[in-house]
Amino acid sequence: MSEALKLVGANAPLLESLLQLEQGVLDALPIGVYVCDADGQIVRVNRRATQLWGRAPRLLDPTQRFCGSFRVESLEGEFIPPDQTPMARAVLDGASFDGVEAVVQNPDGHRWVARVNIAPIHGAKGEIVGAINCFQDVTREHDLVESLERQQRTFDLAMVASQMGTWRYTLADNICVYDENAQRLYGLTEARFLHDEAGVQAKFHPDDMETMWARVAKALDVAGDGRYEVEYRVKQLDGSWRWLSAWGLVEFEGRGKARKPVAIAGASRDLSETKRAEELQRLLVNELNHRVKNTLATVQSITAQTLRGAADLPSARAALDDRLISLARAHDLLTDRSWSGADLRDVVTRAMQPFDAARLDVAGPSLTIAPRQALTLSLALHELATNASKHGALSVPGGSVEVRWGSNAEALHLNWRESGGPTVVQPERRGFGSRLLEEGIDRELGGHTQLDYARDGVRCDISAPL
Numbered sequence: 178m179s180e181a182l183k184l185v186g187a188n189a190p191l192l193e194s195l196l197q198l199e200q201g202v203l204d205a206l207p208i209g210v211y212v213c214d215a216d217g218q219i220v221r222v223n224r225r226a227t228q229l230w231g232r233a234p235r236l237l238d239p240t241q242r243f244c245g246s247f248r249v250e251s252l253e254g255e256f257i258p259p260d261q262t263p264m265a266r267a268v269l270d271g272a273s274f275d276g277v278e279a280v281v282q283n284p285d286g287h288r289w290v291a292r293v294n295i296a297p298i299h300g301a302k303g304e305i306v307g308a309i310n311c312f313q314d315v316t317r318e319h320d321l322v323e324s325l326e327r328q329q330r331t332f333d334l335a336m337v338a339s340q341m342g343t344w345r346y347t348l349a350d351n352i353c354v355y356d357e358n359a360q361r362l363y364g365l366t367e368a369r370f371l372h373d374e375a376g377v378q379a380k381f382h383p384d385d386m387e388t389m390w391a392r393v394a395k396a397l398d399v400a401g402d403g404r405y406e407v408e409y410r411v412k413q414l415d416g417s418w419r420w421l422s423a424w425g426l427v428e429f430e431g432r433g434k435a436r437k438p439v440a441i442a443g444a445s446r447d448l449s450e451t452k453r454a455e456e457l458q459r460l461l462v463n464e465l466n467h468r469v470k471n472t473l474a475t476v477q478s479i480t481a482q483t484l485r486g487a488a489d490l491p492s493a494r495a496a497l498d499d500r501l502i503s504l505a506r507a508h509d510l511l512t513d514r515s516w517s518g519a520d521l522r523d524v525v526t527r528a529m530q531p532f533d534a535a536r537l538d539v540a541g542p543s544l545t546i547a548p549r550q551a552l553t554l555s556l557a558l559h560e561l562a563t564n565a566s567k568h569g570a571l572s573v574p575g576g577s578v579e580v581r582w583g584s585n586a587e588a589l590h591l592n593w594r595e596s597g598g599p600t601v602v603q604p605e606r607r608g609f610g611s612r613l614l615e616e617g618i619d620r621e622l623g624g625h626t627q628l629d630y631a632r633d634g635v636r637c638d639i640s641a642p643l
């Protein structure tokens with residue numbers, strides 16, 4: 178590690194701090210993480226990354242720059258040289274990437290799909306000193322999509338073969354005749370439906386009309402193949418909208434210049450579940466990328482602010498490890514509840530877990546708070562408790578801390594009281610904890626913090642909107 182730090186240089190404090198992180202913290206992450214320096218050499222990697230790659234990269238090896246994978250390809254199967262990977266572009270050009278996907282081949286031939294989030298690391302003067310890459314295996318998701326597509330094709334063939342949900346539209350009278358299953362899909366009470374202007378506007382969604390008529394015109398073109406396929410929404414009897422897929426073939430009469438379309442025969446199927454699944458998948462992917470991006474931004478912010486106020490690297494490393502572990506505890510709590518929120522009682526309990534429970538008086542009602550509130554309050558409580566154990570009530574045998582919280586219709590209120598400790602002296606400078614309490618609560622939660630260095634014990638009153 179000392180060799181790596183020498184290569185990084187004195188003007189790269191953020192990269193140095195990442196290298197100083199406890200390996201156990203990185204190895205506990207469920208995603209692969211590795212860090213490159215300004216030359217693209219790998220200087221840090223966690224256990225999950227080596228598991229996904231199927232091998233452990235050589236650190237600081239100039240022949241293995243930007244990536245520890247055996248081989249990387251695009252989703253279309255084109256080979257991507259290491260110096261053209263997204264990680265290389267982040268190191269060389271300062272580019273960032275969210276949710277980019279590629280195919281990775283391991284030394285044993287195993288192939289899998291990776292989704293990466295990459296951010297460049299900047300030094301004190303804004304220069305690029307490296308980059309960090311967070312990635313995960315999303316092969317199952319891709320396999321699921323391919324499986325759904327195969328099932329869809331099988332279902333379509335079964336629909337055509339059994340003539341279920343079929344219809345026939347004749348141009349001469351502008352009438353479409355639906356079988357019973359098609360009537361159910363289209364929300365009809367009888368087989369015959371007049372496709373005049375009023376009927377079409379009442380049945381089909383206005384946003385889909387232009388596409389539908391364009392597909393009809395293309396199918397009716399006597400120079401074309403007569404194939405018709407479209408997706409649209411149709412109004413049901415209860416006023417709701419249902420997604421349908423319709424496909425068919427045009428019946429032509431005559432030959433040459435006398436050739437003309439006379440009807441379209443086809444079938445339809447319900448796409449509602451597929452559309453909901455696609456929307457859910459999109460939301461889940463966006464949410465995952467959002468969380469990874471926010472977590473990376475939080476780690477970078479904590480690292481930068483810790484280094485800014487640190488007297489030396491050993492103390493910065495210890496403070497950084499403690500803060501990231503506190504953040505990890507809050508993440509575990511939110512994960513247990515699928516990130517739907519957290520009970521403030523559990524947030525306080527986990528934040529105070531490393532400290533002497535016999536000297537803590539914690540009480541308050543069960544109160545559900547949002548994920549962002551849980552993360553910010555966890556860090557705030559950790560800073561208060563750490564300060565109390567170093568300088569305040571928890572630094573002497575007879576000291577104690579009281580934590581109380583409650584809420585009204587609009588806001589939650591949390592109070593921190595120290596007693597029995599040494600006489601409190603107003604600090605000469607504001608550290609990370611003070612900035613987090615006095616500015617972070619306002620910025621992150623839209624709340625307010627009153628921090629009072631009373632002689633008989635530190636007091637802190639936090640309020641935030643529910």
